[in-house]
Amino acid sequence: MSKTAKRFTLLLFVTLLTSLAATTLLLMFLLSQRPPDHNTIRCDFSGLLFGIGWGVIILLTLSTTTVYLNLYKKIRTRRWLSLLSFFLLPLPTAAVLLALMGAITESLKEYAAIFLPYLFILCILYHRFRRVVSIRAAKYFNLSVAFFQIHQVSVYCLFLAHIEIHIHTS
Numbered sequence: 001m002s003k004t005a006k007r008f009t010l011l012l013f014v015t016l017l018t019s020l021a022a023t024t025l026l027l028m029f030l031l032s033q034r035p036p037d038h039n040t041i042r043c044d045f046s047g048l049l050f051g052i053g054w055g056v057i058i059l060l061t062l063s064t065t066t067v068y069l070n071l072y073k074k075i076r077t078r079r080w081l082s083l084l085s086f087f088l089l090p091l092p093t094a095a096v097l098l099a100l101m102g103a104i105t106e107s108l109k110e111y112a113a114i115f116l117p118y119l120f121i122l123c124i125l126y127h128r129f130r131r132v133v134s135i136r137a138a139k140y141f142n143l144s145v146a147f148f149q150i151h152q153v154s155v156y157c158l159f160l161a162h163i164e165i166h167i168h169t170s
Contacts, residue, residue: 008067011129015121016061022117023053030109053114056097060118063089076133086126094119 027050069085070076094115101111 004071012061018121019057019118023057023114026113027053030113056114057118060090060093063093
C-alpha cells in the first residue's frame with residue numbers, strides 16, 4: 001500500500017471517529033432536551049437511536065471509499081472529478097437512508113444530528129485536500145499538512161459540541 005493510500009485510509013478513519021463522536025454528543029443533547037412524559041407509560045427506545053446513528057455513519061464511511069480514486073493523477077488534478085470521488089456515493093446514500101429513517105426518528109433535529117456532522121467533516125476534508133493538491137500540484141502529492149489541519153478542525157468541532165452540551169445541561 002502506498003503512502004498516499006495509507007493517508008486516505010487515515011482520512012476515512014478520522015472522519016469515522018470524529019463523526020461518531022459528534023453524532024453521539026448531539027444525540028445525547030437532543031435526548032436530554034425531550035420533556036418527560038408522565039401521563040403515559042411507554043418504552044423508551046432512545047438507545048436504539050444511537051445504534052441507528054452509528055450504523056448510518058459506518059455506512060456513509062463505507063460509501064466514501066471512492067476517495068481512493070484520487071490516487072489517480074487524472075482524477076486528483078481535476079476539481080470536479082475529485083469532488084465526485086468524495087461525494088458521489090455518500091450523498092445518495094444519505095438521501096436513501098433519510099427516506100428509510102422517516103418512520104424511526106421523530107423530528108428533523110435527529111436527522112441533522114446523524115447526517116450533518118459527517119457531511120460537514122467530509123466537506124472540510126475535501127476543502128483541505130483540494131488546498132493541498134493545488135499547493136503541491138507542481139512538485140509531488142503530500143497530504144501531511146492537510147492531515148494535521150484536519151485533526152485540528154475535528155478536535156475543535158468536538159470541543160464546541162462539548163461546550164454546547166455543557167452550557168445547555170447547566
